[in-house]
Amino acid sequence: MTLPATIGEWISTAFFAAGAFFFLAGSIGLVRFPDVYTRLHALTKADNLGLGFVITGLAVGSDSWIVVVKLYLIWLLVIVTSATACYLVANAARSSGLEPWRAEDR
């Protein structure tokens, strides 16, 4: 058992907890939501926010600036690609004739 000792480690742990929460929320959305469009919404927003929290937690505990810059560049790349992929998948699903889910389909 190694509990967080310093203030920085407690801050990191709080960011990790938030990151784990958003990751779990995103994948529960992926499992529970009714169609492709709603699942895209859960996945591309909640998961990237979770990744951002995890990366911020790692950056707080990191001891070199190069590592911090690299971590945030990875996050930037993931955000850009996930926004693009979200548009591409939604556009392909829409143009292939998949209708969005409506409340009366329940």
Place this chain on the structure above:
Amino acid sequence: MTLALEILAFAIMVTVALGIYRIERGPTGADRMLAAMLFGTSGVALTLVLAEIAGLGSLRDMALVFALLGALTSVSFVKRAWGAER
């Protein structure tokens, strides 16, 4: 500190397990692709966490490669696989 990182790694692996359930259920190819995108994001996070636990800086470059490959897979899915399966 390692304990918090290990719990975080476990939570990320739980999200991967939930993604496997979505791949199994489908119903369309796009739903399976979404689970693959989830694996991309979770893979990046998991690799970064493991880099911190193991103290291996080179794993961060691996995470960067995962992020790049995630972009390529979804583009190639939309361009190639989606049209072919219908």
